[in-house]
Amino acid sequence: MSFTLFEPQADARPRAIKILIAGGFGAGKTTLVGTASEIRPLRTESGRSAYGRAIDGPIGMDSKESTTVAMDFGRVTLPNNVMLYLYGTPGQRRFWFMWDGLARGAAGAIVLADTRRLPDCFGAIDYFEQRGTPFAVAVNCFDDAPRYGEARVRVALDLDPGVPIIMCDARSRDSVIQVLIAVVEHALRVNGSFV
């Protein structure tokens, strides 16, 4: 053979888990990803909407037509070659079809809520409930937003009792790490193995 293939040792193979960050526009997703992780550029394709195709697409051309969009993407490198990848999902619902590839295999998800715009979370909550992705709701406590207790947020969002709700400050690293811990604990619990 004309080349050498490096065969990694079993230990050298990185192990990766994915956490999705969802929430309405302006809820603080970009801030949260940046606070928790080493932020990295990532571009992906956004295909045209069905509406756009109907207007200007001859049939058979649509797979070629895409524009690239930047995503919030971050990586937390943990010891033992374990990586935690954080993906911010697009705020606008019309981009959600892009998530399907991203959401596959995700360990868990964070729905970031702003108490001034709680209904913005409904779409993300429905999405994760339908897919069976374990998720936690993190209420980003903006300085000028009304404060509500966990119980009131749970009622307002119609959440199951098992879904964790955490009050957080997306600008604080300690706070965001608590949110990540809550999601991973919840994922273990949902999988039936958390004691």
Next chain:
Amino acid sequence: MNERRRRWFDDAAGPVVRPYAVTRGRTRSGGGPLDLVSIVVGGVPSAADRMWLESEHLRLLARCRRPTTVVDLASDTDLPLGVVRVLLGDLRDRGLATVRAPAPSEYARDETVLRMVLDELHSL
């Protein structure tokens, strides 16, 4: 090139070569899509390989001598994910890279890995 024309080609205008020109219009890789956290390990191309390899293939190869995820390669090269998937598919088909599907669900549901993550997060 006159002044008016030159203004079209500044950084803000983006890459002059459209992303899918690199893949010759292909938007899908052969052999199924690569997961974002598939692990890629690249080899060293021979002189013969270099005849067909595009510079983007070489950039990818240079970054995956050590096991690397698909998503990190996309980020490192600043190429869109879809383009990276197609190019890695080429490298895999020519035997220049191995791609190991991580069975992400394996990790997503793997208690050992999740516990490891939890312990590390607690110690941060």
